[in-house]
Amino acid sequence: MASPHPPLGPVVPIPKPIPLSTDLEAIVERYRDLRLHGLKVDPEAFTSLYEDEVQFPFETWKSRVENRIARTLVAVDPETNQGEYIGEEPYTKELSSAFAIQRLLRQEWLGIVTIIGPVRFSEQSDDVTATSPKPQIHTAFIKDRRYQIPDPSTVENRDLSDAHAIFLIVGLFILPQARRRGLAGRLVEASIKYVREEARGKKASKASISIQVAPTNFAAQGLYERAGFYAIVMNSEHGEESVMGLEMEVNLGSEV
Template identity: 30%
Template structure:
């Protein structure tokens, strides 16, 4: 379904949900119903289920927004503050592991897993000789009523911009990835237009989803910055 004809991209704004009292309240009041509605609307698009997450208590929900390695980007209607699209940026990750559920690979506190001293006063500015900063973006989702306004692209650009800034501040190269389903041509096309590409040497991987008790083929796409 296309976006309402009386709405355009200018009627939405992209924000990062802050980790403060107001942000936590917004997360519970706006993001939680958005997430649950998304799981009901398109269950095949997620690695989790509505039945699982509807049972979460507030502490579990707030644990997500308070995760120091995660930033939640959302598109909201400017007149109502209703969330209509979102994505999350996870990192810096402790290693180069790419997962269909990036939260599962967060095994270290911020800064752990770094192999270089980012506070070094080295005279060299050659970031190619330094260890990459690893990030993973979780899949973008837009409610059907808000599709067609470029919100997915705007969210991806906001998240990649944040990852680039983090890597640049440490004078290190960026390694940013996202997991997609190989039969989701629309999603692959959006990521390609935002500077992501598949590694031709990587084949699709059959991944077991422990939550759904199913197996699904996935592929990794990597940000190159050159759409």
């Protein structure tokens, strides 16, 4: 009798670069299709709208996959399209690009999450006055009162030695039929591991992750809090009253 709890399958990072244009196009299409499906069936999991993103040209989706300061992790089915079981190894940065591409092309995508960063965070600001609040972590990703992905040319090669490195998790989505199997938790754990490795590689002294969710999305709030995130009060001056903020500081000296 089939197990009521199928194997979780591995978490595979979308590699960069993807040498073959045909592979790149296929992976971009898979990313686009899963994200649009998520926006349609579970809109409260996102800060974007299906009606907006469905109109994006292919080049916009391609730029997201290739963004040099963002990494998308994919939870895939442990069985290939031919029914061959090929394991459920957890996420690892050392997974070869060719092997990652093979898995992303051969296996069904069950969920995705994207980590943006790192960017340098300063606890001081020229705008801080006696009456203005201290900058919050999430403000590193806000421009013109909206969350925006930083321009890679302005941050990717910036020296982060001994700096506080900030990351933003966005777009976590699991297919409805694949839920209640621990996949969301595995993607969050993989994201934390990715942040730890990136911050160490950049020689940062401290690393933190920021997440924003809808105030009514109690399942997401619980998921992140179980992983070690804590709720914050967000500065209303940034126009973010419609979201709830969560943060966590990542221990750079430990794998737990």
